[in-house]
Amino acid sequence: MIPAALPPGDVVHEQYGIGVRLPGPLHVLNEGLAFLLEVAAIVALAWWGFTAGGNILVNIILGVGAPVAAMVVWGLFAAPRARFKVALPLILLVKAAVFGAGALAFYGVGHPAVAVAFAVVAVLNTTLATLDREAHFRTAV
DSSP states (O other): OOOTTSOTTOOEETTTEEOOOOOHHHHHHHHHHHHHHHHHHHHHHHHHHHHHOSSHHHHHHHHHHHHHHHHHHHHHHTSTTOSSOOOHHHHHHHHHHHHHHHHHHHHHTTOHHHHHHHHHHHHHHHHHHHHHHHHHHHHHO
């Protein structure tokens, strides 16, 4: 049931909560921020990997392997055109894992304030994006 306080276009999603449809410019801004967060997580993982070990071979393996693993998992399950269409909770789990790994990577290279800021922005952005996509999906059906 849709609460009377919400105008048409803002839809309550029965399974996951309230969908909040962002106005066009904010939607675009939030999607752009989501992309930048994804790139930042990959860069942080590479940075951490190339500086993590004492051995150059370990650094290369981690510096290449960590971001590639994150990109593969994201592409398979969380990307807009993901190879596998999975339920929202699994998509959110993948996003939490990649963004969490990115935050830990920032922490691991000696930037705890950046790690916290990254994590907070990632949580807020993912929350807004999820609610916005749910509202767009529900009004499109």
